[in-house]
Amino acid sequence: MQETAFDPSYTLTLVFALALLAHTWLKFWLASRQIRHVAAHRAAVPPMFAASISLAAHHKAADYTVAKTRFGLLDLAWGVA
Known part of the structure; x- marks a missing residue:
């Protein structure tokens, strides 16, 4: 049996992982901006x-x-892991 270059489950996994990474990065970036602004x-x-x-x-x-925003970042990191 030959494997094809296009595996739908691999593609879906990759898209999901990239979306999760982008979502996490955006939340961290927005939270860090909030912390800097408030401080x-x-x-x-x-x-x-x-x-x-x-x-x-x-x-x-x-x-x-x-403090609440920093705790939210820890919660986000724990949830992603």
Whole structure:
């Protein structure tokens, strides 16, 4: 029995693996952008919210967002593995 160069199951596996890799890379990239943005703007409350949110509450929210996003990255890595 001869093998053909085109194996549908191999092609489907390859497409699935590439899609999973692209999805994972995109999620990591977006999460890292979110972490950098939140960390860069942690020092000051946005002017629109300055009257209603204290600097301490803003710091707490920024720290929580960064921690939650990092945990999400760990969860994503564990889920892919």
